[in-house]
Amino acid sequence: xxxxxxxxxxxxxxxxxxxxxxxxxxxxxxxxxxxxxxxxxxxxxxxxxxxxxxxxxxxxxxxxxxxxxxxxxxxxxxxxx
Amino acid sequence: xxxxxxxxxxxxxxxxxxxxxxxxxxxxxxxxxxxxxxxxxxxxxxxxxxxxxxxxxxxxxxxxxxxxxxxxxxxxxxxxx
Numbered sequence: 001x002x003x004x005x006x007x008x009x010x011x012x013x014x015x016x017x018x019x020x021x022x023x024x025x026x027x028x029x030x031x032x033x034x035x036x037x038x039x040x041x042x043x044x045x046x047x048x049x050x051x052x053x054x055x056x057x058x059x060x061x062x063x064x065x066x067x068x069x070x071x072x073x074x075x076x077x078x079x080x081x
Numbered sequence: 082x083x084x085x086x087x088x089x090x091x092x093x094x095x096x097x098x099x100x101x102x103x104x105x106x107x108x109x110x111x112x113x114x115x116x117x118x119x120x121x122x123x124x125x126x127x128x129x130x131x132x133x134x135x136x137x138x139x140x141x142x143x144x145x146x147x148x149x150x151x152x153x154x155x156x157x158x159x160x161x162x
Contacts, residue, residue, distance in 0.1 A: 006122050021123070024146055030138060034126045041087050041122035042102070045115045057111060065105055 001046050003058055004077045007067045008039035054078060082127050084139055085158045089120035094152045123147060135159060
């Protein structure tokens, strides 16, 4: 199965990278843009062993390694097959 | 309207960041994981001016600034309202 993980800065946290992209887009003439937020998008293949709860383990991976839960939120989608 | 942009390493391109994450997950005991790819996830608000083609302009933003089209692919989703 395949998992897709989105990691984004929390809404109330400053996002310096998003601010920089916003500013660069304005400089290029794209004035219609605002509120740019830059996060990460991680895909992975999972071959679960018998008895493994893939979603619970992906939650663990996010909390332990992939996301900084102090300043980021994450969502996990699992696609079978 | 809101736009969501996914930028990922092309399938045939090495992804050193994905390899590093894969290896770190294995070290933590998540041996069921493989094929990790790390991309970017960008959200932005758009207030199109009359006559502007938002999708065409988002494509331009991706090609000119947001993505490196030599080694990355991107997808654009637009959500009205």
